[in-house]
Amino acid sequence: MAAFYDPFMSSLEKVLTGHRQKLLQNTSGIVLEVGAGTGVNFSLYPDNVEVFAIEPSVPMYKRAVKAAANRPNIKIFNIGIEAVKNHQEFPDKFDFVTSMLVLCTVPDPQLAAHIYRDVLKDDGQLLVLEHIHATGRLYGKLQSFVNPLWRPIADGCNLTRRQDWILKNAGFKPIFENYFSLGTDWYEAVMIVESKMK
Numbered sequence: 001m002a003a004f005y006d007p008f009m010s011s012l013e014k015v016l017t018g019h020r021q022k023l024l025q026n027t028s029g030i031v032l033e034v035g036a037g038t039g040v041n042f043s044l045y046p047d048n049v050e051v052f053a054i055e056p057s058v059p060m061y062k063r064a065v066k067a068a069a070n071r072p073n074i075k076i077f078n079i080g081i082e083a084v085k086n087h088q089e090f091p092d093k094f095d096f097v098t099s100m101l102v103l104c105t106v107p108d109p110q111l112a113a114h115i116y117r118d119v120l121k122d123d124g125q126l127l128v129l130e131h132i133h134a135t136g137r138l139y140g141k142l143q144s145f146v147n148p149l150w151r152p153i154a155d156g157c158n159l160t161r162r163q164d165w166i167l168k169n170a171g172f173k174p175i176f177e178n179y180f181s182l183g184t185d186w187y188e189a190v191m192i193v194e195s196k197m198k
């Protein structure tokens, strides 16, 4: 999967990259990037931001390490979100958590969302870019039908999750939301800036 990931994503990135830029350009302080994949976001962080990137898949992690080769502000760890809390090398709290195309894949997205909340500072922000279960009835039904076949070939990626609802249920409140199509109604996505509910 790691070897095919960037070529597979190249057509979707024509739409996604602008959203990634919008979200990441205003980051500051200390950032936790969850599921960094091949490191596609690394060049989009300001140089003065300290990034702790986590990636549990070894082939993806190796690519991410290469992508961060000339970026001393980015540290990469070969762990999943479940291992972040109380990790010795991590700060207790982060100014930003970034979650891009990750909650579709993590085994327990509710748990992940609660960890995002726990590790964010009270005034911190969660930056989200995720594809969601299509709201159009036809595409939504098609995705539900295809999902059991899709998941094993796409490294556990689910087409049928509503990450926006999961995050609200975990105690996040959107400051800014933008739902958009990834060039085809087959793929709907959402970009959200979230704050913690008090």
Ligand SMILES: C[S@@+](CC[C@H](N)C(=O)[O-])C[C@H]1O[C@@H](n2cnc3c(N)ncnc32)[C@H](O)[C@@H]1O
Residues within 6 Å of the ligand: 034, 035, 036, 037, 038, 040, 054, 055, 056, 057, 060, 079, 080, 081, 082, 100, 101, 102, 105, 106, 107, 157
């Ligand atoms: C579709 S890729 C997205 C990669 C990258 N964030 C991007 O925007 O292109 C999903 C990534 O989530 C990672 N992942 C899966 N389970 C995870 C977990 N429990 N914690 C953190 N990352 C996880 C996968 O290894 C994979 O690299």
